[in-house]
Amino acid sequence: MLGEGILKGLGETARNFVGSFVSEDRLTTVEYPEQRLLPIENTRDFPFLVYDGADPDAGLRCVSCQICEKECPPKCIYIVKSTDKKPDYVGKPQFYPARFDIDISVCMSCQICVEVCPFEAIKMDTEFELSTDDRFGGLILDKHKLAKSNEHFQRIHPTEAAEVDARLAEEKEKVEAKAKAAAEAAAAKTAAESAAAKTAAESAARKAEDGSSGSDAEGVKP
Amino acid sequence: MSDLAIQSYLPPVIEVESQDELLEVAMGPHHPSTHGVFRMDVALDGERVVRLKPVFGYLHRNHEKIAEKTTYLASMPYTDRLDYFCSMTNNWAYALAVEKLAGIEVPERAEYLRVITAELTRIQNHASAIGFLLQEMGASGTPLMYAFREREIILDLFESLSGSRMMCNYMRFGGCRVDLPAGWLDAARQVVAGLPRFIDEIEALLTSNEILMARSQGVGILKPDLAINAGVTGVMLRATGVNYDVRKVDHYGIYDRFSFRVPLGEHGDIYDRYMLRVLEMRESVKILEQAIPQLPAGPILDPKSKPRGFRPKPGEAYGRIEAPKGELGFYLISDGTGNPYRYRVRPPSLINLTILEDMCLGQNVADVVLIFGSVDIVLGEVDR
Numbered sequence: 001m002l003g004e005g006i007l008k009g010l011g012e013t014a015r016n017f018v019g020s021f022v023s024e025d026r027l028t029t030v031e032y033p034e035q036r037l038l039p040i041e042n043t044r045d046f047p048f049l050v051y052d053g054a055d056p057d058a059g060l061r062c063v064s065c066q067i068c069e070k071e072c073p074p075k076c077i078y079i080v081k082s083t084d085k086k087p088d089y090v091g092k093p094q095f096y097p098a099r100f101d102i103d104i105s106v107c108m109s110c111q112i113c114v115e116v117c118p119f120e121a122i123k124m125d126t127e128f129e130l131s132t133d134d135r136f137g138g139l140i141l142d143k144h145k146l147a148k149s150n151e152h153f154q155r156i157h158p159t160e161a162a163e164v165d166a167r168l169a170e171e172k173e174k175v176e177a178k179a180k181a182a183a184e185a186a187a188a189k190t191a192a193e194s195a196a197a198k199t200a201a202e203s204a205a206r207k208a209e210d211g212s213s214g215s216d217a218e219g220v221k222p
Numbered sequence: 223m224s225d226l227a228i229q230s231y232l233p234p235v236i237e238v239e240s241q242d243e244l245l246e247v248a249m250g251p252h253h254p255s256t257h258g259v260f261r262m263d264v265a266l267d268g269e270r271v272v273r274l275k276p277v278f279g280y281l282h283r284n285h286e287k288i289a290e291k292t293t294y295l296a297s298m299p300y301t302d303r304l305d306y307f308c309s310m311t312n313n314w315a316y317a318l319a320v321e322k323l324a325g326i327e328v329p330e331r332a333e334y335l336r337v338i339t340a341e342l343t344r345i346q347n348h349a350s351a352i353g354f355l356l357q358e359m360g361a362s363g364t365p366l367m368y369a370f371r372e373r374e375i376i377l378d379l380f381e382s383l384s385g386s387r388m389m390c391n392y393m394r395f396g397g398c399r400v401d402l403p404a405g406w407l408d409a410a411r412q413v414v415a416g417l418p419r420f421i422d423e424i425e426a427l428l429t430s431n432e433i434l435m436a437r438s439q440g441v442g443i444l445k446p447d448l449a450i451n452a453g454v455t456g457v458m459l460r461a462t463g464v465n466y467d468v469r470k471v472d473h474y475g476i477y478d479r480f481s482f483r484v485p486l487g488e489h490g491d492i493y494d495r496y497m498l499r500v501l502e503m504r505e506s507v508k509i510l511e512q513a514i515p516q517l518p519a520g521p522i523l524d525p526k527s528k529p530r531g532f533r534p535k536p537g538e539a540y541g542r543i544e545a546p547k548g549e550l551g552f553y554l555i556s557d558g559t560g561n562p563y564r565y566r567v568r569p570p571s572l573i574n575l576t577i578l579e580d581m582c583l584g585q586n587v588a589d590v591v592l593i594f595g596s597v598d599i600v601l602g603e604v605d606r
Binding site for chain 1: 297
């Protein structure tokens with residue numbers, strides 16, 4: 001019969017229409033600003049800089065090595081390296097970014113900066129409500145807008161943050177152990193040196209005594 | 223296939239009473255049926271198409287030249303933007319080319335992950351291709367929304383895996399970027415279990431629909447010899463009855479381990495292309511049903527691969543896969559530095575579009591929109 005296929009199709013749409021009143025899984029949309037879907041954990045959009053502790057300026061993990069600037073495919077990162085050094089999270093003096101800008105109108109959220117960063121300093125954010133009426137300045141994020149705490153990172157990507165924190169703690173432990181070992185070695189060395197110096201002085205004194213007592217073993221030849 | 227003579231070819235000339243009576247229409251570049259910015263300069267004799275000239279290049283972004291100026295890894299996110307419906311398969315084709323170039327081995331688990339993501343990509347691409355085709359036929363909304371509802375579920379899987387719905391940037395040279403998050407496999411299993419119901423629904427809605435049949439059967443016929451000579455691949459080629467699927471021909475990845483069939487058309491018209499997409503979705507579900515339970519444990523990335531300082535030895539390689547739209551290939555020449563010396567994409571969308579005039583000549587102007595839609599192109603890949 002002509003029209004049978006159309007009727008069959010209309011039956012399918014009717015099933016969906018009526019079903020949307022009965023079954024929850026036929027309702028696929030939400031009323032966005034009032035209702036929100038749960039965020040998906042791995043979601044990424046734009047990068048941010050992680051800082052430890054309370055002070056964004058002092059705790060910034062970035063040491064301004066500029067690898068992300070070089071590897072960024074659309075070249076949206078702009079870094080000016082500092083001229084002085086500040087202690088980093090393990091206490092080692094490091095450079096810090098005097099200026100760190102990301103132009104998020106150029107950024108394509110590819111995550112390559114995160115992959116290449118050896119210091120776990122740059123991570124991907126999930127904040128997507130970023131619209132602004134300033135097309136140029138408003139979309140360039142500077143160091144202060146980019147800096148977000150490690151707690152924020154732990155909140156948005158808990159699994160990844162736990163891995164990163166474990167890795168950093170291990171590294172810090174290693175560095176501290178190394179420093180401790182180095183300090184112990186240095187202390188032992190100084191002790192050994194002073195002991196050696198002492199013995200040397202003693203033996204020299206003994207020798208001098210020997211010399212004065214008449215032995216000519218070390219005596220100056222005429 | 224071997225008895226087909228390769229000869230120089232010109233599109234047929236349509237006889238008209240007077241050349242002066244023709245009406246020239248520019249369809250596009252901002253036409254709702256053109257899937258992006260694309261223009262067709264059509265010469266009409268009444269309703270009949272006499273000449274058709276496609277004009278590409280409105281979305282040209284210099285992809286190949288940019289890739290020659292950046293590192294190998296930095297081109298990976300750009301490949302997402304070629305065919306932005308199928309970023310997983312684009313990633314795979316590029317990774318395959320680089321792996322061939324540098325001789326990198328891919329771990330077992332990564333191969334499975336690639337197959338799973340590629341087949342999910344194929345399903346959501348074919349579903350939306352059918353939706354767009356019906357949208358252009360005048361079924362405003364319903365089939366497209368049904369397709370997008372299903373596509374969204376698959377994109378949610380991609381988002382929880384790679385972090386992004388469409389610009390996945392998931393594959394790396396020698397494997398994949400991250401391992402599955404907790405619970406992903408169960409979610410995927412659930413999605414795959416729901417897909418046959420969706421395909422049944424689409425078929426009940428459309429396959430026996432008289433309007434679809436009247437508009438698409440016998441329209442936009444492509445002959446197999448022309449399709450082969452023009453280098454057409456994918457669904458377009460198989461709808462003409464030529465059995466050519468890179469998954470079966472090239473044995474890339476681990477497709478040999480799965481049993482699936484390659485559906486073939488007979489007439490090469492729009493309806494065959496529609497039907498083939500439905501059947502390919504069913505075959506993809508079959509592959510997924512085999513691949514997900516078999517997924518082995520192990521590393522997902524070759525331990526020797528590192529994100530920075532990748533310099534393959536001088537040489538050249540061509541990696542190709544069966545993308546949802548056809549054969550997607552990447553041709554790379556390395557001169558031993560960190561950037562490719564030559565980087566060339568073989569985009570299925572562009573090459574399948576080159577025979578648009580042959581399919582449209584002599585047809586009605588309303589059918590041009592359908593024929594164009596049945597090719598299934600994405601302008602990001604056509605213009606690059």
